[in-house]
Amino acid sequence: MKFNLIDKIESLTDTKIVAVKYVSLAEEYLADHFPTFPVLPGVMMLEALTQAATWLMHSRSGFAKSIAVMKEARNVKYGHFVAPGNSLRVEVEFAKATEAGATFKTAGSVGNAQAVAARIELAYFNLADKQPELASINAKLIEHHKSRWALLQPATVSV
Numbered sequence: 001m002k003f004n005l006i007d008k009i010e011s012l013t014d015t016k017i018v019a020v021k022y023v024s025l026a027e028e029y030l031a032d033h034f035p036t037f038p039v040l041p042g043v044m045m046l047e048a049l050t051q052a053a054t055w056l057m058h059s060r061s062g063f064a065k066s067i068a069v070m071k072e073a074r075n076v077k078y079g080h081f082v083a084p085g086n087s088l089r090v091e092v093e094f095a096k097a098t099e100a101g102a103t104f105k106t107a108g109s110v111g112n113a114q115a116v117a118a119r120i121e122l123a124y125f126n127l128a129d130k131q132p133e134l135a136s137i138n139a140k141l142i143e144h145h146k147s148r149w150a151l152l153q154p155a156t157v158s159v
Contacts, residue, residue, distance in 0.1 A: 005048040006055065006090070009152045015094045017056040019152075021048045021108075025084035040082035045116040046073060049106040052092045055152070057102060057124050058145055060094070065124045066141035071100065072121040080113035088115055100124065 010018045023030075023040050030038040054068040082088045088108045095103040101124035108116040128135035 003044065003047065004051070004148070005044060006051050006152060009055065010089075012056070012059060012153070014060060017052050017059070017090075017092050019048075019052045019055070019090045019092075021082075021088040021090065023082050023084050023086050023088065027084075030084065038084055040086075040088065040115075042078050042116065045078070045082065045088060045108055046070075046076065046118065046120075048088055048090050049092060049104075049108060049116065049118060050120060050122070052090045053102075053104045053106065053120060053122055055149065056092055056094060056104070057122060058149065061124070063142050063146055063149075066126050066138040066145070068101070068122050068124045070120055071123040074119045074121075076116070076118040077114075078116055080110050080115045082108075082110050082115050086110050095119070 005021050006019045007022045008020045010020060012018075021040075025038060029041060029044070033039065033041045050070045057068050088110060090108045091106070093105045095105050098121060101122040103119060103121045106118050106120055107114060126135075126138045127141075128138055
């Protein structure tokens with residue numbers, strides 16, 4: 001199942017993105033995590049950081065690649081719980097380009113309390129780079145990303 005964890009992009013520059021994940025009790029995974037004390041799972045917080053970094057990569061590159069995946073997460077630290085009714089404010093800063101993608105300094109907060117922080121590395125590539133017979137899918141994926149981007153971006157941002 002694919003979770004789209006970024007609900008809104010508040011601001012965007014070439015080196016930084018600020019985005020928001022709103023947490024609702026209606027989210028299916030909260031029924032199990034935990035039934036009497038529902039909170040956004042840590043892995044979902046990390047995924048929200050990754051998705052925000054992905055949007056920053058797409059924006060920086062003009063949607064040049066179809067796939068962005070987390071290659072590595074380092075120094076992951078969890079703090080404050082994110083409960084239904086709260087929002088996770090995600091800040092991602094571009095750190096440096098790598099051979100396969102880029103590294104980012106990331107943090108998520110609830111109000112003034114830090115919920116998560118990590119340094120993450122993304123691999124950024126086209127499917128055809130790995131399997132040439134999948135080249136036709138790249139354009140479809142990029143168009144899909146652009147249509148989702150149109151819904152998320154702040155009014156002053158354009159691609």
